[in-house]
Amino acid sequence: MQNQEPSQLTIKICLLAGKLILQNGGETYRVEDTMNRIAYAYGIESSHSYVTPTGIIFATDGASQITRLVRISERSTNLLKVSMVNDISRKISKGELCAEDAYRQLKDLEEKSYEYRELYKVLAAAAASGCFLIMFDGKWSDFLTVFLIGGVGFLSFLMLHRLVPVKFFAEFLTAIIIGASSSLAVYLGLGGELDKIIIGSVMPLVPGLHITNAVRDLMAGHLVSGLSKGAEAFLTAFAIGAGIATVLSFY
Template identity: 60%
Template sequence: MNDTAAVDEQEPIEVCLLAGKIMLQSGAETYRVEDTMTRIANALGLAGSHSYVTPTGIMFQSDDMRWAKLIRIVERTTDLQKVAAVNDVSRKLTSRDVTAAEARSLLMDIETSRHAYPVGLQIAAAAISSGCFALMFQGSLSDFLPGVLCGGLGFLAFILLHRLVKVKFFAEFTASFLIGIVASLLVMAGIGRELDKIIIGSVMPLVPGLLITNAVRDLMAGHLVSGLSRGAEAFLTAFAIGAGIAFVFTIL
């Protein structure tokens, strides 16, 4: 009987932590994660809840707990559909449409669900957008197809390498290096005209736009640790992209 009561007491805490974990892994801002966890805790009757969120971990405690609970965040990606789904569960809890057990089941389904878009569609979107970026940066029409090819190959290389090697810097460096090599070869073969426009357009899908946005928003919201760490991650990503392209110009 005591074991059952203990499980029932832990369930609201697990719901809060699972919601925060999914949101943080899917690219949500720090203040949004903390606000959602607080709203869920209030809806589940956890008085005086406190959460401390960083890009690599979440610490949660309420007045009913004798100790804080910590979970680690290892993988981070961009999936705003999961963020919206967790927010929907939070609203249902606040309006008492679901119980804690039902909310936990919904969150577990959200966590195990696949990305909203298949990998093939992501690569196709990256390729087409790369060609459009090449045109947007005042490239010629003959630079569109090289931009599509370089952008698609670069994004494919990034996905495959990131699966094999968990060091994101290496995957981004290698992808940008491949983009530079392929773009240079295409221009030498006369398929493309302006090398700089092709390269700039092709690396745009790798640019850490969401990281930079979240870093600025976290800093403005007063989350200095998260803001600085996200900013450092965005800087390393930008450095990896630039270093890969610079290495191509060095060897050619």
């Protein structure tokens, strides 16, 4: 019984660390590598993990074989949490954290949001939209227009995502709002180049992290996760494109 308890706690630590990484935008291979390293550091010499974007399966070999499954229902992007889990994992590998302290730190990390306020997110999206306008060779005279449309568009996405749980529809409706606002701005003479204004304004919605993770998972040999993340990124891109196309068809 004395040998079983540490194993149970170790498995909880592995699953919690993997869950935090996967929920906050980490790659599949990073989840599996982190879980296996933690298990080995705490005395489980042979362990196996299978990770998909919607679930984690972790199993151990030996006299008392244990298999656990964790379901992942919600995912977001919070790379600070991913970095903090990696830091805890490194301390575990170096023998600087006992199992009880590691589990307590991971639980504290799970309970805290570590997110910026929505006002800061909207301002960051607005500034990014304006910068993307210039990067795509837009005019400085359109910077303020894109700044406002990009901020309003991202704010609309945050509000719509609360009302519409399906992310695809929230992105589609947000793209319609951005397209309509951009067309109206050009019609009123507040903007010059419609295409550059739309491109700059929708960039905060583009699934850059999902595309990057999909490519990295495919390169690491995780075909199921890579294809599923790629499909998720494609749906987001399709929702944005469909929303803009809907507005332009009436423009």
